[in-house]
């Protein structure tokens with residue numbers, strides 16, 4: 001039946017939000033908060049979701065919606081639906097070898113997985129489990145040799161697309177991580193509380209903490225000073241990520257990357273136009289899921305402004321706050337070619353590994369089908385602002 005996917009054994013999540021709740025129960029508090037949280041007062045994080053919710057869809061009736069077209073192309077690549085599993089650093093802290101599990105689920109569903117610079121599983125480990133093309137996301141580090149090696153490795157495993165994340169010249173403070181002791185030095189009492197929290201989540205502690213090799217950082221291991229815990233990791237990022245990066249550095253990327261290039265983290269129309277002038281193949285409208293600049297515009301608010309600024313000059317992708325197929329319809333209607341999801345796959349892999357991600361993707365697909373049917377729009381590629389109610393529509 002359209003819109004109602006099978007459930008994995010023993011779990012009855014019906015939505016992405018249900019997967020969030022399952023992840024909350026399964027993960028130690030500090031790991032759950034690492035995924036769930038945002039920067040500062042988390043106003044951008046909340047706005048990403050609230051602004052999407054506030055947009056209403058226009059219900060239309062008596063249109064033949066027996067045949068729907070969900071597939072599309074992004075950068076010439078066929079996708080079974082316009083969805084990409086976005087880059088998530090330290091994914092392997094959420095489930096054992098999580099990136100491998102997510103890449104498999106993405107390949108099975110006909111969507112793309114994007115590996116992060118900060119993934120636990122390496123590019124090569126992901127390549128070993130799937131023949132499907134996957135993308136690589138790069139952060140620029142002060143030691144340009146690290147980036148050059150990463151681009152070489154991504155090329156060697158056949159990644160067609162490099163996603164250069166440009167909204168993290170410095171890291172936004174995430175209060176939850178500070179409070180939970182995920183970062184920085186902690187007093188003994190705090191460490192005992194954390195130890196207890198791990199003990200109270202034995203299935204995570206055994207499966208991920210003990211057997212999952214969660215500190216391996218497969219892509220940047222050689223750049224790290226030995227074993228690095230999340231606690232030291234923030235300090236490592238702060239001293240190794242390069243805040244001097246400018247538009248001029250795209251020439252350096254182009255020199256070492258012959259595939260397609262996507263800039264992730266564009267929120268301003270002027271930056272979007274500059275990205276077009278720089279000749280990038282696509283941009284991702286994103287505020288890093290509300291994890292960087294707080295009190296800035298939500299992704300869905302920024303999206304139409306960026307789309308209006310760049311027209312058809314480049315492909316526009318978006319992420320931030322997508323929690324359902326209905327949210328996807330709204331983003332696509334506002335001009336996105338596809339949506340990336342971050343927390344949706346992070347929560348579902350934490351809750352139930354590859355099965356969780358596969359099931360989450362079936363849920364979203366079902367929601368997308370129903371939303372298309374009830375708005376009378378049969379083809380994702382043809383969605384436009386006329387499916388929306390209110391001022392953004394007409």
Ligand SMILES: Cc1cc2nc3c(=O)[nH]c(=O)nc-3n(C[C@H](O)[C@H](O)[C@H](O)COP(=O)(O)O)c2cc1C
Pocket residue numbers: 034035036048086087088089090116117118137165264286287288289290291319320321322340341342343344346
């Ligand atoms: C736990 C976590 C880790 C992330 N790590 C990265 C990363 O390594 N690289 C990156 O470009 N974006 C990273 N992001 C941002 C996501 O790619 C994406 O922009 C964001 O999650 C989208 O918002 P959503 O979570 O509401 O879907 C991360 C997001 C989360 C939640």
